[in-house]
Amino acid sequence: MKKNGTIDRIRVYPSPNPNVHLKEITYWSCGLRIKGMLAFPVKKGNYDGMLYCRGGIQGIGMVRPARIAQFASQGLVVFAPYYRGNRGGEGRDEFGGEDRWDAVYAVDVLKQFCNPDKIHLFAFSRGGMMALWTAVIREDISSLVSWAGVTDIFLTYEERLDMRRMMKRVIGGTPSSREEEYEDRNVLERVEEISAPILIIHGRKDVNVSIEHAKVLEQALIGYNKIVETWYYPDYTHYFPSKVNRQVVRDVCIWMKKHGGGK
Numbered sequence: 001m002k003k004n005g006t007i008d009r010i011r012v013y014p015s016p017n018p019n020v021h022l023k024e025i026t027y028w029s030c031g032l033r034i035k036g037m038l039a040f041p042v043k044k045g046n047y048d049g050m051l052y053c054r055g056g057i058q059g060i061g062m063v064r065p066a067r068i069a070q071f072a073s074q075g076l077v078v079f080a081p082y083y084r085g086n087r088g089g090e091g092r093d094e095f096g097g098e099d100r101w102d103a104v105y106a107v108d109v110l111k112q113f114c115n116p117d118k119i120h121l122f123a124f125s126r127g128g129m130m131a132l133w134t135a136v137i138r139e140d141i142s143s144l145v146s147w148a149g150v151t152d153i154f155l156t157y158e159e160r161l162d163m164r165r166m167m168k169r170v171i172g173g174t175p176s177s178r179e180e181e182y183e184d185r186n187v188l189e190r191v192e193e194i195s196a197p198i199l200i201i202h203g204r205k206d207v208n209v210s211i212e213h214a215k216v217l218e219q220a221l222i223g224y225n226k227i228v229e230t231w232y233y234p235d236y237t238h239y240f241p242s243k244v245n246r247q248v249v250r251d252v253c254i255w256m257k258k259h260g261g262g263k
Contacts, residue, residue: 002028004101005108013037017069025079029105030098032090036081036106037063039072040113048142048257049114051134052080053103055125055148057093057166062086070246071122074253077114081106083130095126095170096153096185100133107138118142120256121196123149125209125238132187132217135194143259144194145252147201148209148238151217153185159210191220197227197259201248203236229255 002008006028013022023038041047052068055061063080071078083099084091093099107119121144123131128149135141150156157167157175168174175182183189198221202214214230221228231248233240240248 002031004029005105007109007112008033013065015039015069016066017073019043020069020072022065022069025109026089027105027109029084029102030091032084034081034084034091034102034106035087035089036079036109037065037068038077038079038110038113039065039068040077041072041075045075046115047075047077048118048120049110049116050076050078050120050122050256051103051107051110051131052078053121053123053127053130053134054080054082055127055150057095057126057170058086061125070249071253074250076120076253076256077110079106079110079113093170095167096129096133096150096187097171097181100130100137103130103134104137107134107140116140121145122252122256123147126150128209128213128217129153129185129187132191132194135196135198136187136190139195141194141196143199143256144196145199145201145256146214146217147248147252148203148206149200149213149217150209151213152188153182155210155212155216157182160208188216188220191217191226192224194221194226197229199252199255199259200228200230201233201252202230203233203238203240205234205236206238208238227259 009026085093
């Protein structure tokens, strides 16, 4: 079996930004070939690294080249794993199950292209639990940003009636019939093990991932005396207006570099 985090293949990918290079990378995780996209500035430099934990499942919420190029243009090397079972990657997307290791080992891929001592996690939506698990498992994370991030899998099942069919199919049943499988995905029980400072961003009108996800994470972190900051936006939903989005991205990149001390 190939070592986890080992690169199997790299191919150049067309970039929407003339100042950013893109590459699609195939790497090994738990004996599976997983794919992801790397974005890095054209200008040479010793840049911080950022692991982008995408939202959604399968084709929904797939990594967008323009989105990760947006972060790379702020002076970061960005790697965004697609997670197993997606875009030709082997295995099956498990929505925060064993596929969490695809994010954990993606850090080892990222380190080969950036300053390995400055690794940040950025999560959107479903990526929230993927990034949190990565910060729990690894000891080399400098900071974590969770934007509209899922933090409570039980709350997701309760709130998102439209996602219940998918969750029962992927996880194997309901929270009552498959309690152990849901508990295994419940990262809130493990946030005490996170040492990296955390920034939580959420729109109060978000109906895809309610602000309760942000609040339960915030309270859990405060309870363990963790470093946590919140940016709550009263007028925005799951998706921010373009102009606001661009400004928040710039502010996030500044925040990450400022809080990049690591463990």
